[in-house]
Amino acid sequence: MNIIESFRMATATLVANKMRSSLTMLGIVIGNASVIAMVGIGEGAKNLASEQFESLGPNVIFVGAGTQEERRTTFNTPQTLVWEDAIAIKEQVPSIRDVAPQIAANQLITYRNRNASEQIIGTTPEYLTVRSFEVDKGRFFSSIDVKRNRRVVVLGAEIADKFFPQQDPLGKKIRVKNINLEIIGVLKAKGAFLGQNQDLTVYVPLTTMANQIVGNTSPYGTQVTIISIAAKDEDSIRAAKLQIENLLRLRHKITGKDDFSVSTQKDVLQIVGTITSGLTVLLAAIAGISLLVGGIGVMNIMLVAVSERTKEIGLRKAIGAKEGDILWQFLIEATILSAAGGAVGTVVGVTGIIIVGALSPLAPTISPVAIVLAVGVSGAIGLSFGVFPAKAAAKLDPIVALRSI
Known part of the structure; x- marks a missing residue:
């Protein structure tokens, strides 16, 4: 059986189980949307800070009383x-x-x-x-x-x-x-x-x-x-x-x-940029955890699918399907679920960025890198977490499977 035929069978199986497929994709959707939205909002915060510092005036230097540490740790200004x-x-x-x-x-x-x-x-x-x-x-x-x-x-x-x-x-x-x-x-x-x-x-x-x-x-x-x-x-x-x-x-x-501190716009903006970049990475990492959870959900559902489709797998093996054919079908199903979840998550994430931009002073940016990375990672997660249930299905003994018919 070639890849195209495996793809058709995998698609038909997923379409026949719409509710299960949709729930399986949900974790991937949430993960992708969160990563894309968090990166976009983080970039928007950085851009807003840059605009605000530019509004202070050109080439401004600030001399503050006391050191920066003293101003942070004491209630009264030195x-x-x-x-x-x-x-x-x-x-x-x-x-x-x-x-x-x-x-x-x-x-x-x-x-x-x-x-x-x-x-x-x-x-x-x-x-x-x-x-x-x-x-x-x-x-x-x-x-x-x-x-x-x-x-x-x-x-x-x-x-x-x-x-x-x-x-x-x-x-x-x-x-x-x-x-x-x-x-x-x-x-x-x-x-x-x-x-x-x-x-x-x-x-x-x-x-x-x-x-x-x-x-x-x-x-x-x-x-x-x-x-x-x-x-x-x-x-x-x-x-x-x-x-x-x-x-x-x-x-x-x-x-x-x-007993004083001298800061330029560039110095302060660099500090703010470092903070916002760190927060963006942190939020994206937290959002990425949901991608991992979504991948585990894909694996769980695929394992359930293997147990539910024992008869189908046994019958296909009995009429000549090889282990590679079964393996590819289940891997393709897992990849389709993750890729579809990634696409829907991208739409949700981009929509969230647009809404945040319309309702807040932030100007979030839609990062193509974040989109490609999120979709690529979700597809890779689906493929990786689909390997175990796919191997389990491919190695199923057709005699044992046919006995349950």
């Missing part, structure tokens, strides 16, 4: 950076374009009967250019506003809509810690960054933030949380990072461990 550090960086580092020191804190914001606890950032006018923000209405505060500690505020796009629906917020006043702040501008929508909605942020002059809202707690100057720095161009980032580190070590008289 107090190791001051405004004077930012001024020194701007004056003494030749490879940078602009510097924007920041003080960030969550505060209760009130307007009449509306209130919300949102992030307030005290900064300087350079923040707009360093972080690539644009003003939608009014203006951003100026260096004069900073020098004179003026009680002015610029709202993010979403918080402006939240507090002043269908109203012009310019000229109105919001209240923060018993201080009235006059709204002078509204920024264009920027979107979220790593879970932090930048459009719900409120911006005030750095001096107003330090002296009137959070208090100036450092004896060495105006304490800041972070310093955002724009390098002149992409080629200048590495040199700027080294120059900033050396300057701050001299200013802070550091001989051992640094």
Whole structure:
């Protein structure tokens, strides 16, 4: 009997037992769909992180107070950076374009009967250019506003809509810690960054933030949380990072461990990419387990089929079928089940990716490599797990089988 005839017989047998064939394929379907969907969603998360980092502004360098480990393990932000550090960086580092020191804190914001606890950032006018923000209405505060500690505020796009629906917020006043702040501008929508909605942020002059809202707690100057720095161009980032580190070590008289950390967009994006890639691999591996379970299901059902079809196998052997013919028929049945399950699982996985992309901010990608790998692995699993029941069927003694007729 040739392969084509074995294929026809295997197909006819599977079609005749539709329910059993469908249930056998279910594990393979779930496994393939899970692998394809998890890989696609993982790639979407990586792409989203990349887009968000690009939205921070071109060639941005971040100087944070304390080391990254200290910021992760301590509740309060280390107090190791001051405004004077930012001024020194701007004056003494030749490879940078602009510097924007920041003080960030969550505060209760009130307007009449509306209130919300949102992030307030005290900064300087350079923040707009360093972080690539644009003003939608009014203006951003100026260096004069900073020098004179003026009680002015610029709202993010979403918080402006939240507090002043269908109203012009310019000229109105919001209240923060018993201080009235006059709204002078509204920024264009920027979107979220790593879970932090930048459009719900409120911006005030750095001096107003330090002296009137959070208090100036450092004896060495105006304490800041972070310093955002724009390098002149992409080629200048590495040199700027080294120059900033050396300057701050001299200013802070550091001989051992640094009390600050300097990160570039590329550094942080690489860390995020490593995390998302690791999670993608982990999720795909977990999903792959269901493929293995599906393969075991194929083997179990095929073993049941061998016991149920003992008479058929004995009769075929009695009229001249060889062991190879029986072996091929059962192997082809197992492979068809796995391949069909892989095809259906691919459709389900791709559909899931499209739905996730439509209902979430992620932009999942359909990975051809993941599809080929999942379908190939499912077919290989079906073939591998079909070998044992196929051999059992091929070695069945026709005399014993015919006695049961």
